[in-house]
Amino acid sequence: MRTHLTFFSAIIGLSALVACKTDKKEEPNPQTPEEVVFAVETGESQLPYLIIDTKGVDIKNEPKIPAELKVYVEKAAVQSAHIGIEYRGSTSFRLSDKKSFGIETWAEDGSDTEVSFFGFPEEEDWILMGHVVNEGQGYIFDRTLMYHQFGYRLFEEMGRYASRTEFVELQIDNDYKGVYVFMEKLKRDKNRIDIKKLEPGDVLADDITGGYILKIDKTVGGDLNINQPLEYFENNWEDDARYTEDISFRSDYDIYGQPIEFDPYGQPYHANMYLETYFLYEYPKAKEITAAQKNYIQAYISDFETALLTDDFSSEERTYTDFVDLSSFVDFFLLNEVVRNVDAYRLSTYLHKDRGGRLNMGPVWDLNIGYDNGGRVPIDGWVMNYNQYVESDAWMVPFWWPRLMEDPKFRAAVKIRWNSLRGGIMSTASLTAMVDATASYLIENGAVDRNYDRWGKAIGVDYDASIASLKTYLEERTQWMDGQISAF
Template sequence: MKLRTKQTTQFLFLFVLLLISSCKKDPVVPPNPNPDGGSFAVDIGDSEIPYLVVDTKGDQILNEPKIPAELHLYIDKAEVLSTNIGIEYRGSTSYRISNKKSYGIETWDADGNDIDLSFFGFPEEEDWIINGHIVNLQDKYIFDRTLMYHYLGYQLFRDMGRYASRSKFVELEINGSYQGVYVFMEKLKRDNNRIDIKSLKPTDEDPDKITGGYILKIDKTAGGDLAIDQPLDYFDNNWQDDARYTPDISFRSRYDINGQPIDFEPYGPPYHSNQYLETYFLYEYPAADEITTAQKDYIQDYIDQFETALLTDDFNTDTRTYLNYIDLSSFVDFFIINELCRNVDGYRLSTYMYKDRGEKLKMGPIWDLNIGYDTGDRIPWDGWVINYNQYVSNDAWMLPFWWPRLMEDPQFRSALKDRWNELRAGTLSTSRILGIVDQTAGYLKDNGAISRNYTKWDIGTPVDYDGAIESLKNFLQVRTQWMDEQIGSF
């Protein structure tokens, strides 16, 4: 009798423990009734690539706001996670020109509240991106035929000891339609496991507290609140929204792209005749609708003081007042990764920087590499991306003066040379970089994903994937060799 009582007590204890555990992530959706993958839109064979199934229950995905849906994650055809999500299209230019869309998702509970979940062992969070390469079926072109531009650059930056979005290749199905190969990645945001800076609340007005943390971005405006609730076809041609800068969401540098004081008013109409001279900084964190006037004043003044110091320092002396404002090593690493990848959007678009409380301004993380490497032809393979303004004369978003000016400084060049030589001896050795490319290409090919992706996204002529990989590898070899020669001469 005592034994049975003890067993009953143990059973009740375990039952309560399991009940408590099951409530921690409230709630996920019920498992898919076809856990063997029999309902997949394509035959994936024995593929080891994770397979995502999104079901919107017939609702149309919008640019914003997010709509409710279900997400099921399969690995080796076994369902390993199912959850409610909110999903929307993402991207501005990429949305307009690409038939293959990218998506932003949030993990939700049944009531539409955010819940933190882990995918692929990544730290728990609620904000994620499912990123697809650009395919235009009408004009028959593809950006990044290798499918690995983002993945490779982010991995290299992480290997350099910097944060970049953790990423995983997946295949995606939405509402029973196969969508191809995607990169599932972390959204850039303030988080202890992402951009790790102090939180800054609207109530933080103390002079010490408002020194951080901030995330700024040099980028297109992408419409902001103006785009909410617009019909979906609005986003097919809303180019004006890319350049709609306002004081609510941004501030402008006092200096033009040549380092000269600007003598015309900020916040002109989109694509006005002098826009190419301007550099705007977007408030990424705190968000534009949360950042206070005192916080805006602080970060604007900080950037202005840095820019003024950079322009006025005499590089023929040992004094560098601009180094009081920036973390030099982060600027060096940001330069290296953008130049290695020949990221033609680098420094002038999708460019992040952040400042933690009591610390200096840091560059990064790296973001958006879909135009670069062997296809970044606006910059010659033997030219610096920081000299973009010498190669391109007519672009609404030109390259800020920071980088050519930094390159004039012997101290910056010396730090760059030391870091480059260190990285080339290991992390960024040619053999290691090419090894990552080969391993990634083999993974995608051997699991049949390349064939499935380009069967779905057929532009009328076969994609020579092996040729695309060889082109990427050849570029990386000649690019690193050229950088060796250039940096070695400093």
């Protein structure tokens, strides 16, 4: 059963909120016919305000519980939907008082149904991303509230797919949760990661080549099919590193490009885990991918890695480029380096391969530890050299990136692309304008004050100073990259 919900004309164009909705409208929207009292007073704010009613049922890590979602714009009800909701995140769930949520849109009978929000293409899987706030230990990862949104929009401006986003304010039952980023969950879809559907019967030579989505990441509850009380997930650190043959496969090579001699799937955080890189089956899902399809994609990655290691970069011939779309590697590298995403390459890293196509990096994901808050890597250092700055993290950067940087052809491609971007969307003026427009939108609609009245009072946030710091960082980081890349 499929139900396609529609918008009132009042929210047509909301997908461009940050870019164009910083001015107050001349005509207010008609008031909603129902009486609704928000948990906070929003005045004439143009940020969409979401109310989720759980009917008194506690939200779990999994499975999703049924709830009702209503979307308000300028206090007018513009959309409602039946949803399933659960907590999401592993490390962020444990660290943050301000939780993130995964939601699915459901029909009345509980079946999945595709719905459009904010003008985004219809789908069923969405995310309400919070900002990590730990009041007890006194830290906030992203005081600007825009790290995710800014990076995704920048990647999109580079001509790549990134999760579509919308700033919203969230209320669950009668509890105001603050500013969130409503975003698309990354998945195979013609309007998201656009690759061919791979059926279990697709085993012939041409059919088995795609599509696939892999992820370099921690394992989480969903991967391991863990059904435990919520309290379990507050301290289940070992499950982040519990790789199994059912859900993943390991690279043949360690982080230095040497063949791995010890067995895969060891105990979480074993002594040599930092040497390993695991690839999680994201699509087809681990419970659906066939043995033949596993063998194909494992062999494909192995052949690429072997070619990358054995190619003679002093010659003109390359074989590793037969396996990868090099331009996607260049763009993935540049975006993650600009935003100093310290998780890049080693966590929250997506790869995809279409039928008959080559391996692509991306989309980019999870940018909440970076920018001017990416302290594990200095502002004058490459994130790809993370292994030089951090010793024996359980998750280290695969050998791919330092090896690619040894290739004059890769460096030349980076240089050409960088110079083009710096003349446009990655110019200092363009980056600064993006930050200013986003900050103005959130400030002028009162969302920053409401969010920090709810979160981080004891910590204290000078939002103007946070925005100034972000702009200074972007200017200094890109200037440093100019100097480095000009020498390529």
